[in-house]
Amino acid sequence: MYPRIERKKTRVVWVGSISIGGENPIRVQSMTNTDTKDVKATLEQIQKLYSAGCEIIRVAIPDEKAVKALKDITKESPIPVIADLHFITSLGEKAVKAGIGGIRINPGTFKNKKNLDRLVRVCKDYGVCIRIGINAGSLESEILKKYKIPSPKAMVESALNWLEYIVEKFDYQNIKVSLKSSNWWNTVKAYELFSKKSDFPLHIGVTEAGGLIPGTIKNTLAISYLLLRGIGDTLRVSLTADPVEEVYVAYEILKNLGLRTLHPDIIACPTCGRCEIDLMKFYKEVENWARNIRANLKLAVMGCVVNGPGEARHADLGITGGKGVGIIFKKGKIIRKVPERELLPAFFEEIEKFLREHPERLILSS
Ligand code: SF4
Known part of the structure; x- marks a missing residue:
C-alpha cells in the first residue's frame, strides 16, 4: 500500500x-x-x-x-x-x-x-x-x-x-x-x-x-x-x-511513495546469527543487476531458509541459502535448489523467465 x-x-x-x-x-x-x-x-x-x-x-x-x-x-x-x-x-x-x-x-x-x-x-x-x-x-x-x-x-x-x-x-x-x-x-x-x-x-x-x-x-x-x-x-x-x-x-x-517505478524493488534482511551465506555480496550483485532492469518487480535477498522465504513471501522472486545450497523461491514457495555458486545466474534466469511470462511488468519510458 x-x-x-x-x-x-x-x-x-x-x-x-x-x-x-x-x-x-x-x-x-x-x-x-x-x-x-x-x-x-x-x-x-x-x-x-x-x-x-x-x-x-x-x-x-x-x-x-x-x-x-x-x-x-x-x-x-x-x-x-x-x-x-x-x-x-x-x-x-x-x-x-x-x-x-x-x-x-x-x-x-x-x-x-x-x-x-x-x-x-x-x-x-x-x-x-x-x-x-x-x-x-x-x-x-x-x-x-x-x-x-x-x-x-x-x-x-x-x-x-x-x-x-x-x-x-x-x-x-x-x-x-x-x-x-x-x-x-x-x-x-x-x-x-x-x-x-x-x-x-x-x-x-x-x-x-x-x-x-x-x-x-x-x-x-x-x-x-x-x-x-x-x-x-x-x-x-x-x-x-x-x-x-x-x-x-x-x-x-x-x-x-508509489509515484513512479523504474527499477525492481529489492527487499533484503539485515542478516543475523542464522545467516549461512555471504548475503552482502549476493545483495550487491542483485542490486547492480537490477539497476539495469526496467520492471515493476519485487525481489528478495534473504539470509536463511528458516525465515527467509516466509518473511519475503510478498516478493515475486527471491533467493536464500545455507550450507553450500542456493535456494530460489517464488511468492514464498521454493521452486529451485542449486549449488550456492550457481545461485545468481539461476536467479537471473528465473527473473527473465518471469518477465517473459509477465510482459506487463516491464516499464517502457513515459
Ligand atoms: S532471514 Fe534469517 S538470516 Fe535474515 S534476519 Fe531473518 S532470521 Fe536472520
Whole structure:
C-alpha cells in the first residue's frame, strides 16, 4: 500500500522533448560533474545517467570553451540538456543557440537587467525553458535588506518578482522555478509557500546536501515532505557522489511513495546469527543487476531458509541459502535448489523467465 497523493495541477512546460508539470510523471534530473569542455567524458557520463533513468541533464557553462562544447553535447545527448548559467548572460545566449532545451538562471546574480532581458528574448525565440533558480545563499540585496535573513518568505518573494517580471514583460511562460537552500526545512517551507501562490511547475530538491548518506537523508526528507503534499514536478537529488547515484536515489524516493517505478524493488534482511551465506555480496550483485532492469518487480535477498522465504513471501522472486545450497523461491514457495555458486545466474534466469511470462511488468519510458 502507498500513500494517497493528490498532485497539485501545475501548468505544463517543455524542456526540449520532455514535458514537465500537469499530469506528467515527476521527471528525474541530474547534473554532470565532468569538465564540459571535455565532450567525450561529458557525453559518456550523460549516457550512463540516461541508462539509469535520468530524463533531463544539466551541464555547467563556466566559460566560452564550455559553451563551444555544448553544440556537440546537445547534438549527441539522448536527453535534453539544460545549461547552468551564472553571472555572464552572453554565455547563456550562445548556449541557447547551441541547442539546449533549458537554462537555469539565478536572476538575482545578474547585475544588469538589460542583459537578462536580452537572454530572456533569445530563450523565447528558441522556445528554451527557463528555470528561475532561487538560492538562499544568493538572494538580491533589496530582498535581504527587507527580510534580514534568507528566509523562505524572502526566497518566495524573490522568485515571484522574477517570475512576474519575465511573464509580464516578455509574455513568456515556459518557466519552472526552484527555491533551494541547504537547510531542508527552509527549503520545504519555501516550496510550500510558493505553491500556494503560483501554478508554475516546481523543480524540487535540497542544494549542497552532502555525501551519499547525509545527502540522501536530507533530500529524502525534503522531497518526500513535498511530494506527499502534491508539490513537485521534477526533481534532482543533489549529492556529493557519482551523479548516477542521484538518479537511483530519486527513483527510490518516487517508488516508495508509489509515484513512479523504474527499477525492481529489492527487499533484503539485515542478516543475523542464522545467516549461512555471504548475503552482502549476493545483495550487491542483485542490486547492480537490477539497476539495469526496467520492471515493476519485487525481489528478495534473504539470509536463511528458516525465515527467509516466509518473511519475503510478498516478493515475486527471491533467493536464500545455507550450507553450500542456493535456494530460489517464488511468492514464498521454493521452486529451485542449486549449488550456492550457481545461485545468481539461476536467479537471473528465473527473473527473465518471469518477465517473459509477465510482459506487463516491464516499464517502457513515459
Ligand atoms: S532471514 Fe534469517 S538470516 Fe535474515 S534476519 Fe531473518 S532470521 Fe536472520
